Structures are given as structure tokens and as C-alpha cells.
Amino acid sequence: MPVNETLATYSDWLYRSALGVYLFAIMLYAVEQAFARAPRKKAEALVGAGAPIPGIITDEPKQPKSDLSRSERIGRMGAALTVLGALLHLGSLVMRGLSAGRAPWGNMYEYMSLLCLAAVVTWIVLMAKFPIRRLGAFVLTPILVLLFLGGTVLYAESAPVQPALRSYWLVIHVSVISISSGVLLVPGVTSILYLLKDTNGERFPKLPSADVLDRMSYRTTVLAFPLFTAGIICGAIWAEAAWGRFWGWDPKETVAFVCWVVYAAYLHARATAGWRGRGAAWINIAGFALNVFNLFFINLVTSGLHSYAGL
Amino acid sequence: MIAFLRNTWRGLTSMRTALTLLFLLALAAMPGALLPQLSLNAAKVDQYIAEHGWWGEFLQKLGFFEVYATPWFAAIYLLLFTSLVGCLLPRLWEYFKQMRARPVLTPRNLSRMPHHAQAVLDVTPEEAVGRAKKAMRGWRMDTGDGTVSAERGYLRETGNLVFHFALLGLLVSFALGKMFSYEGQVIVQADGGQFCNGGIFNYDQFRPGLRVDGTDLTPFCVEIGKFSADYLDNGQPVGFKADIRYQSGADLAANSWEPYTLQVNHPLRTDGDRLYLLGHGYTPTFTVTFPNGEKRTQGIQWLPTDQLTLASEGATKFDPPGVTDSDQRRKGQIAVTGLLAPTPLLHGSILNSKFPALNNPMVAVDVYRGDLGVDDGRGQSIFSIDMKMVDQGRLQKVARKNLALGEELTLDDGTKVRFDSVNDWVSLQVSHDPTQGYVLVFAILIVLGLGVSLTVKRRRVWVRATPQDDGRTLVEVGGLARTDQAGYGEEFTRLARAVLNEEKS
Numbered sequence: 001m002p003v004n005e006t007l008a009t010y011s012d013w014l015y016r017s018a019l020g021v022y023l024f025a026i027m028l029y030a031v032e033q034a035f036a037r038a039p040r041k042k043a044e045a046l047v048g049a050g051a052p053i054p055g056i057i058t059d060e061p062k063q064p065k066s067d068l069s070r071s072e073r074i075g076r077m078g079a080a081l082t083v084l085g086a087l088l089h090l091g092s093l094v095m096r097g098l099s100a101g102r103a104p105w106g107n108m109y110e111y112m113s114l115l116c117l118a119a120v121v122t123w124i125v126l127m128a129k130f131p132i133r134r135l136g137a138f139v140l141t142p143i144l145v146l147l148f149l150g151g152t153v154l155y156a157e158s159a160p161v162q163p164a165l166r167s168y169w170l171v172i173h174v175s176v177i178s179i180s181s182g183v184l185l186v187p188g189v190t191s192i193l194y195l196l197k198d199t200n201g202e203r204f205p206k207l208p209s210a211d212v213l214d215r216m217s218y219r220t221t222v223l224a225f226p227l228f229t230a231g232i233i234c235g236a237i238w239a240e241a242a243w244g245r246f247w248g249w250d251p252k253e254t255v256a257f258v259c260w261v262v263y264a265a266y267l268h269a270r271a272t273a274g275w276r277g278r279g280a281a282w283i284n285i286a287g288f289a290l291n292v293f294n295l296f297f298i299n300l301v302t303s304g305l306h307s308y309a310g311l
Numbered sequence: 312m313i314a315f316l317r318n319t320w321r322g323l324t325s326m327r328t329a330l331t332l333l334f335l336l337a338l339a340a341m342p343g344a345l346l347p348q349l350s351l352n353a354a355k356v357d358q359y360i361a362e363h364g365w366w367g368e369f370l371q372k373l374g375f376f377e378v379y380a381t382p383w384f385a386a387i388y389l390l391l392f393t394s395l396v397g398c399l400l401p402r403l404w405e406y407f408k409q410m411r412a413r414p415v416l417t418p419r420n421l422s423r424m425p426h427h428a429q430a431v432l433d434v435t436p437e438e439a440v441g442r443a444k445k446a447m448r449g450w451r452m453d454t455g456d457g458t459v460s461a462e463r464g465y466l467r468e469t470g471n472l473v474f475h476f477a478l479l480g481l482l483v484s485f486a487l488g489k490m491f492s493y494e495g496q497v498i499v500q501a502d503g504g505q506f507c508n509g510g511i512f513n514y515d516q517f518r519p520g521l522r523v524d525g526t527d528l529t530p531f532c533v534e535i536g537k538f539s540a541d542y543l544d545n546g547q548p549v550g551f552k553a554d555i556r557y558q559s560g561a562d563l564a565a566n567s568w569e570p571y572t573l574q575v576n577h578p579l580r581t582d583g584d585r586l587y588l589l590g591h592g593y594t595p596t597f598t599v600t601f602p603n604g605e606k607r608t609q610g611i612q613w614l615p616t617d618q619l620t621l622a623s624e625g626a627t628k629f630d631p632p633g634v635t636d637s638d639q640r641r642k643g644q645i646a647v648t649g650l651l652a653p654t655p656l657l658h659g660s661i662l663n664s665k666f667p668a669l670n671n672p673m674v675a676v677d678v679y680r681g682d683l684g685v686d687d688g689r690g691q692s693i694f695s696i697d698m699k700m701v702d703q704g705r706l707q708k709v710a711r712k713n714l715a716l717g718e719e720l721t722l723d724d725g726t727k728v729r730f731d732s733v734n735d736w737v738s739l740q741v742s743h744d745p746t747q748g749y750v751l752v753f754a755i756l757i758v759l760g761l762g763v764s765l766t767v768k769r770r771r772v773w774v775r776a777t778p779q780d781d782g783r784t785l786v787e788v789g790g791l792a793r794t795d796q797a798g799y800g801e802e803f804t805r806l807a808r809a810v811l812n813e814e815k816s
Contacts, residue, residue, distance in 0.1 A: 160543065163550050163575040226762045233754045242576050244494065244587045244740045246747060247485070249379055250351070254344035258337045265333040267765075272326045298344065304351075 004099040008158035011095035014088050015113065015151060021085035022120075022144050028078030029136030035071040036134055036206060075133050079124075082136065086120045093117065099158045103171045106161040108299060111178050112150030115295075116143045118182025122220060126186065130216055132208050139189050169238035176231035177256075181291050183224035184263075187217035188288030191281040198278060214277065217284055218270060225263050232256050243305060252306035255294040262287040323390070324397030332391040339387050343378035346370065350377065392482060399475050406468055414451055417458040417773040421789030424773070426800065428807035429787040431779060439776035439786045439810070446809035447772060459774040464793075470763025477756035484749040492520045492744035493528070498612050500594060501538035501553065501735040508532070508584065508741055529584045529743060531559035534568070538591060538735040546619055546666050551575055553588055553737050573737075587740040590615075594734045595674055597627050597647050600727040605632040612736040613651050614694045622664035623651040625694045628683055641682040646696045646706075647728055649676035655715075662713050672733045675713045678722065681706035769793040772803070774810055786811055 068076075093113055097104035105114045120143060127133050161170070194213040196204050207213070235253070240246040247253060266283040269275035299306065322328055347355035356376045360367035374381035421427055432439060436457045443459045444452065450461035495514035499506045511517040511525035519525060536554035543549060556568035559582040571579050579586040596610035613625025631643035654666035655673035662675035682705040684697040691697055700706035710728070712720045719729035770792040777785045788807045792799035 160547070160549060163548050166550065167576040169576075222765045226758060226765055229761055230758045233758060236754065237751070240747065241578060244578070244585065244589070244742045245744070246750065248351070249343055249348065251344040254340055258340050258344070261333055261337040261340070265330055265337070268326060268330055268333065272330060274327070275330060302344065 003101075003158050003160070005158075007095045007099035011092045011099060011158065014092035014095060015147075018085045018088035018092060019144065019147055019151065021081050021088060022140055022147070025078045025081035025085060026137045026140045026144065028074050028081065029134060029140065032071045032075030032078060033134045033137060033206060036069075036075070075136075078136055079127055079133055082120065082127075082140065083124060086117065086124060089113070089117045089120065096158055100160060102161060103175065105174045105178055106165055106170065107156040108154040108295075109150050109156045111174065112146055112154060112295070114175065114178040115182040115185070116147045116150070118179040119143050119185040122183045122186045126216060126220065130208070130212060132212065132216065134206065135190075135193065135208070138193060139186060142185065142189060164242050167238060167242065169234060169241070173231060173234040173238050176227060176234055180224045180227035180231055181295070183220055184228065184288055184291060187220045187224075187284050188291075190217045190220075191284040191288075194281045195278065195285075198281075210277075214281070217281065221263065221266060221284060225267065228260065228263065232260060239305075248305075250306060251298045251302045251304040252294065255290060255298055259287060259290045259294060262290055320397060323394050326398075329391065329394045329398065332387060332394060335387045336391060339384050340378065342375050346375055346378075348376060348378065350379075388482070392479065395475060395479065399472065399479075402468075403472060406472060409468065410465065414453045414460040414462040415771065416453075417455065417460045417775055418789070421773055421775060421787040424789035424791050426790030426803040426807075427788065428804075428811060429785065430811040431783050431785050432811065433783055434786075436776035436778050436784050439784050440774070443774040443776075443786075443788075443810045446806055450772070457776045457778075460771070461773070462769070462771045464767050464769035467764050467767040467769045470760045470765075470767065472760070473756055474760030474764055477753045477760055481750055481753035481757065484746040484753060488520070488744050488746040488750065490520050490522045491746070492742070493523045493525075494518045494740065494742045496589065496738060496740045498592075498736050498738045499533075499535050500610070500612070501535050501591075501737055503534065503536070504736070505532060505534045506739065514741075529559070529582050530563060531557060531581055531584065532563070533557045533579075533586060533739075535737055538737055540591065540668065542666070542668055548667065551588060551591060553591075555579070557581060557586070559584075583743065583745065585742045587742065588737060589740050590738040592621065592736050592738070593623050593651055593653060593669070593672070594736050595625075595627065595651050595672075596731040596734065597629075598729045598731050599629050599645055599647075600729070601631060602725040603633075607632055608731065610732075610734060611693060616650075617664065619667065620664035621653050621667035623653075624649070625651070626692075626696050628685065628696075637686065641686065644681065644683045644685075644706075645726065645728075646679040646683055647676050648679065648696055649674055651733070653733070657713075660713060669733055671715065673713055673715050674730050676711070676720075676728070676730075677708050678710040678720070678728055679706050680709045680722070680726075768799055770799050770802070772806060 093104045093110070096110060096113075100106070104110050120140070123136070123139050123143075127136070190213050193207055194210055194217060197207045197213060198210045201207075201210065232253075235256070236246040239248070239253075262283060266280055266287060269280040269283050298304065347359050349356050356371075359376075360371055363370075370376065374383070378384055418424070422429070434442070440454060440457060440459055444454065447459065447461045450463045451465070452459060452461040495508075495511065495517040497506055497514045497516075507513060508528050508531050510528065511519070517525070534556045536556065538551070538553045540551045541549040551574065553573045555571050555573050557571060557579060558566070558568050562569060573579055573586065573588045575588055578588075592612055592615045594610045594612045596608060598606055598608040600606050607629050609627050609629060611625065611627050613623035615621045615623045626646050626648040629645040629647075631640055631645070634640040634643065650662060651672060651674045652662050652664035653668060653672050654664055654670040656663045656665035657673075662673055679696060679701070682700055683691075684700045684705070685691055696706065701708070709722050710720055714720065714728075714730040716730060716732065719727050721727050770790065773789045775787045777787075779785055788803075788810050790799065790803040790806070
């Protein structure tokens with residue numbers, strides 16, 4: 001199966017453009033965050049973290065168009081650029097797939113690209129649901145770092161994959177795992193912001209209320225967790241066909257299992273007195289840290305059956 | 312005493328304990344990913360212990376090289392599952408009660424609910440109630456005097472229980488699998504080599520489950536036909552496949568064969584066992600012509616040492632023919648060792664391989680003569696000679712040469728060694744796990760249960776219609792999500808609008 005070099009080159013161009021656009025979006029978000037006025041104290045208190053039962057939290061009042069402050073407009077441009085970046089990013093993945101004639105997630109570079117795209121799309125959806133657009137810089141920065149590492153350290157030429165990866169399970173297992181990991185990046189970041197806000201809300205008046213941050217983290221995790229579970233199970237089904245057993249404590253499998261247990265602990269912590277809030281946020285962060293560890297350390301340092309997904 | 316037991320049980324089944332145990336489980340599983348494990352790579356474990364001295368031995372004593380078989384790991388998951396059972400049984404009981412329960416009566420003060428809306432409408436209380444009932448079609452509903460109380464989302468608890476019980480089921484099936492499964496590996500020559508699953512001695516390596524003694528293996532036989540591999544120009548493999556014939560069940564008695572193409576990702580599934588193509592390599596065949604004119608031809612697998620180019624090393628061992636005196640025989644044994652290059656790359660006289668497929672293969676051989684040490688009762692690797700014999704001078708290197716196909720070398724005593732041909736071998740794995748079907752079923756239930764329990768919300772709505780003095784009706788709507796408030800707002804707003812909207816009636 002020959003590789004279409006032209007399409008591969010287009011894919012690389014699109015990847016770089018997406019990175020540039022994301023970088024620009026981050027700057028715009030940062031400007032908005034820097035120049036936006038902190039919400040007035042009263043409004044803050046209504047949706048404060050201490051409220052026993054959170055009420056309906058309506059969107060922040062929509063101002064008429066002409067009234068948009070400058071920072072507001074800059075933020076909207078940031079959001080628009082994020083969407084544009086995601087489209088370029090998607091284009092880069094599609095071109096990759098077409099050039100190699102297979103699903104575009106056969107090595108670490110491509111895996112990372114898909115993961116980051118999932119994170120960006122999650123962010124776009126969250127922006128539409130919660131009044132949290134200004135946080136874009138916090139979420140897009142780690143994504144950009146991962147994309148940059150992917151494009152430099154992990155970069156691999158478009159090429160066919162090994163026999164063991166020639167299976168429709170590549171399409172299912174790897175995409176589901178990669179997308180769910182990408183979605184889980186967002187609650188990782190919002191959990192960090194939650195801790196900042198919860199520790200010292202006064203110092204971070206421009207962050208949304210701790211309650212909004214907590215609910216965002218929870219809702220995204222709850223979406224990604226079943227997906228992640230399904231991804232692991234698909235992996236087990238594939239392993240049964242490719243390696244002769246469905247579970248063999250391969251390092252990658254082990255860390256995925258540990259990661260799963262940690263996210264399960266997160267869901268339980270949120271329902272346990274004394275663990276709600278800060279405890280849960282720490283667990284969510286630990287879960288994402290493990291996910292990144294699984295991606296980099298296990299693939300690059302340890303050697304296991306998953307190593308061929310390497311560079 | 313009873314109080315102590317009861318408190319222990321309560322402590323064990325509390326959520327806090329379950330959380331702690333979950334963390335312990337995560338923590339205890341980690342060393343398995345970071346340290347070499349016996350079950351994955353025993354050689355690496357030995358190397359680690361050798362390199363780390365007392366620390367390595369200490370870790371070994373604590374079982375850190377077989378984490379998932381240690382008592383402490385078992386203790387954690389057994390406690391966790393006891394805790395889980397203790398938590399689930401009361402919930403199951405509660406669940407059946409809940410399933411028959413009616414929605415809760417409408418509370419006196421609906422404006423205290425986390426979700427609340429009200430309006431004064433130009434309808435009678437009966438009309439308002441009727442409208443509310445219409446809006447909440449599909450809810451479990453009770454109507455009282457001018458009130459409606461409704462609840463839905465019972466599936467959440469169903470999903471949650473299905474998930475947790477499926478988790479239990481998965482673990483039990485997994486444990487049973489570890490009892491009754493077995494896994495064996497064997498190398499078989501292509502182009503006619505046969506393997507029968509008759510007993511563990513047919514295997515090169517066999518890993519039985521705890522209750523498997525090897526007497527009761529599923530009978531089947533395979534014969535390996537042609538093996539073929541495709542490579543890209545850079546040597547990266549594209550596909551491996553072996554044409555095989557197999558017989559199992561009734562075919563064994565009738566001695567009839569079924570054809571199958573064995574490929575990576577496409578194991579042969581027959582009679583509850585699975586046969587996998589794990590790898591392949593090359594078997595060089597050498598003919599030794601002894602000074603007395605007798606010939607011996609042997610081909611035995613060599614081991615690929617470079618997975619990319621399939622450069623292989625091995626030792627093909629010969630006994631001198633017609634020598635009955637064992638002392639004499641031990642002086643004249645011959646071993647042809649060295650490197651096989653499927654596609655040779657020569658730097659001067661140094662041979663290496665540049666491509667994994669066979670293109671005029673060459674071997675660089677060291678020929679040893681003397682006592683191979685194969686008679687001393689200890690097992691010996693088929694891929695190498697016993698270097699102790701060389702160190703003791705009982706085995707001497709008598710020639711070193713590069714040979715292309717058909718070339719031969721002559722030893723000082725006139726013995727000739729000819730490099731005849733190269734064939735493929737395949738390495739196969741037979742796996743037997745009677746419970747993996749159950750594991751799969753439980754795994755699917757886990758995903759379904761999890762999806763349902765995390766997407767469905769248990770929530771309540773109450774409506775009260777109170778007639779006003781002016782003939783109009785005050786309609787109040789209150790809402791409460793029982794488990795998690797996140798996301799109930801939108802649905803409540805929609806419902807409240809349907810109940811309170813005057814125009815749409």
C-alpha cells in the first residue's frame with residue numbers, strides 16, 4: 001500500500017496551521033481574561049460554592065450586541081479561532097488517513113493529534129453550555145503543549161502499520177481510548193482551576209464559581225468514563241484476537257486499569273461526605289496525570305506489547 | 312462481640328472504606344507496570360535482581376515481580392469485593408422496594424425546592440392538573456387533591472446495580488478462568504510440520520491454570536503448510552500468514568482435515584481452543600559429511616535476534632554416526648553455530664542481514680567439535696551450545712566461514728559441512744479459557760450499566776394548583792434531582808414552561 005506523499009504533506013501543513021491558530025486563540029482568550037471585569041460580588045454569592053443545593057444557574061445575562069465590551073469581542077474571536085483551528089486539525093487527521101489508506105491513529109503522533117482534537121471539541125461544546133469562554137487559555141495551553149510535543153518529539157512519517165495493527169479493532173479501540181482521554185483532559189484542567197478558586201477565591205475573582213467548575217468537571221468526566229471503559233474492553237477483545245489473551249497485565253493495560261480505578265474513585269468521592277469538592281478534584285487531576293503518564297512513560301520508557309505504537 | 316462484628320462490617324461496607332480500598336488497589340497495581348514481571352519476561356526479572364543487589368532480592372521476597380499473584384494484592388481486591396457485596400445487598404433490597412413505591416406526596420412549600428416556578432393562570436385547578444399530567448407523560452405519577460407528584464429515572468439505580476453486579480461477575484469469571492485455562496507455545500516447521508495438542512510435552516512452553524494438570528487438553532492437530540510474509544521496502548512487515556490444515560472433534564476419528572489460513576489477528580478457533588500465529592523465523596539445514604562418508608542432514612530452528620532484519624542465531628547439533636561408545640561419540644560431536652542472514656549484507660567478511668525476507672541467504676558459521684554436553688541429563692537450549700564445555704576445553708572451535716546456499720567447508724579431519732537450504736518456522740500459541748465468554752458478557756453489561764447509570768437522572772416534579780379568590784389558579788411547579796443536580800435545570804425549565812405557558816393550551 002503506497003503512501004500518498006502529497007496528501008501527507010498537506011496533512012502536515014494543516015497540522016502546523018492548526019497549531020498556529022490555537023496559539024492565536026490562546027492569546028485572544030488571555031487578553032479577554034486579563035481585561036474582563038470580575039463579576040460583581042453579589043452575583044458571585046448567588047452561585048457560590050457554599051450553597052447547600054445549587055439552584056438553576058442561568059446563563060450570564062446576554063448583553064445586546066452593540067453593548068459588547070472590547071474584551072468580550074476579543075474573547076468571541078478567540079472562540080471562533082478555536083473552531084477554525086479544530087477544523088484545520090480535523091483536516092490534518094483526514095489527510096493523514098487518506099494518505100496512508102488507514103485509520104489515522106496508528107502511531108503516537110497521530111494518537112496525540114486525535115486526543116487533542118477530542119479535547120478541543122469538548123472545550124467548544126462546553127463553551128456553548130457554560131459561561132466559561134474566558135478560561136480558553138487555561139485549557140488550550142496544555143493541549144497546545146501536547147500538540148507541539150506530538151509534532152516534534154513524537155512525529156512519525158505517514159506509513160502503513162504493522163500486521164498486529166491491521167484490524168478493524170484499530171479503528172474502534174484506539175479511537176475510543178484516544179477520544180475519551182482527550183475529553184478527560186478538560187476536567188483535569190477545570191479541576192485544577194477549581195482547586196485554585198476554592199483555595200483562594202479572592203485572588204482569582206475572574207474564575208467562574210467553584211460550583212460551576214466542579215459541575216463542568218463532573219459532567220465531562222461522566223461522559224468520558226463509560227467511553228474509556230468501553231475503550232479498555234474493546235482493547236481486551238482485540239488482545240484476545242491478536243495476543244492470545246484478553247488481559248495480560250501488559251504495562252499499558254495495567255496503567256489503563258489503574259487510571260480506570262482512579263476515575264471510579266472520583267465518581268465515588270463525589271458522593272462521599274468529606275471527599276466532595278477538593279478531594280474529588282485532586283482525584284480527577286491524578287486520573288489525568290496517570291493518563292499522560294500512560295501515554296509518555298509507558299510507551300517511551302517501558303517496553304511492552306503496546307510499544308509498537310511508538311515513534 | 313456482636314457489636315464489634317457489626318461495626319467492622321459497617322466500617323468495611325462504608326463508602327469511605329471502599330474509596331480507600333480503590334486507592335490501595337490502584338497503588339498496588341502500579342508496580343506491575345513499572346517493574347519487570349515474571350509472567351511477562353522472566354529474563355528481565357533476573358537481570359533486574361542481579362543489577363539491584365539486596366534491593367532486588369528484597370522486592371522479590373515481597374512479590375513485586377509477580378504483583379498480581381501476591382497475597383497482598385489478593386487481600387486488597389478481596390476486601391474491596393467484600394465491601395462491594397456488603398454495599399450492594401442492602402441496595403438491592405432497597406431497589407425492589409423502590410420499584411413498587413409511589414411518588415412522594417407534594418411537599419407543602421414548593422418554593423423551597425431547588426427548582427421552582429409559578430404562575431397565576433386563567434384555568435381551573437382541574438385543567439391545570441390535566442395539563443401537568445399531559446406534560447409529564449411517561450413519568451411515574453400520583454395525583455392528589457389539586458396536586459401532581461411525579462418521579463422518573465428509576466433506570467439509574469438499575470444501571471448502577473447492573474454495573475456493580477456485572478463487575479462482581481467479571482471478577483468471578485476471571486478467577487475461574489485462571490483456574491481452568493491453559494496456554495502453551497510451540498515452534499513448528501512450515502511446509503509439513505505437525506503439532507498435536509495431546510499433552511504438555513508437545514509444547515516448548517506451557518502455562519497451566521491452577522487446576523490444569525495437562526491430562527485433559529482439548530484434542531486437536533494442526534499441520535503447517537506454506538508460510539508467507541509480506542514486507543515493505545524498509546523491512547517493515549505488512550502481513551504474515553500460514554496455510555494450515557487442522558482436525559478436531561469428529562475429524563480426528565475420521566482423520567479428515569479442514570483448511571484454514573492462520574494470520575495475525577485471525578486465530579483459529581476450534582473446539583473451545585484458540586490457535587495463534589505469534590511469530591516466525593528461519594530454519595537453516597546443514598549436511599555434515601563425516602570422514603567415513605556417512606551423511607547426516609539436520610534442520611532446526613534458529614532464533615531471530617533482530618526483529619527488523621530477522622538476523623538469526625542458533626546451533627545445529629550433530630552426533631557422529633555409527634559410534635556406539637559414548638566416550639568416543641562425545642569426542643566427535645559437531646555443532647554448527649553462528650548467524651543466519653536472510654538477505655546478506657557483507658562488510659568485508661562480517662555478515663549481517665539487511666532485510667527480513669529470504670534473498671540468497673548466507674550463514675556465518677563457527678563449527679565446534681568435541682563434547683556438546685548433551686548427555687549429562689540437564690536440559691540445554693536448542694539455540695546455543697553450552698559455553699562451559701568450550702571454557703573447559705572439551706569443545707573446540709574448528710572452523711569459521713561464511714557460507715552461501717550450497718557452499719561447504721571442510722574441517723581439518725576431512726569432515727564437510729554444507730549449507731543446504733533455509734525454511735520457515737512458525738511459533739504458535741494454543742490458548743484455552745472456558746470462561747472468557749462469560750467475561751465478555753459481563754464486560755458488555757458493565758459498559759451498558761455504566762452508561763445508563765451515568766446518563767439517567769433520578770428526578771422529581773411536583774405541581775400544585777390552588778384556586779385564587781379572583782377565579783384564577785395559582786400553579787406552582789417544584790423540582791428536585793435526587794442524585795445529581797447537574798443538567799436537570801434545562802429539563803425542568805421545559806416542563807415548567809409546558810405546565811405554566813398560557814398561550815399553549
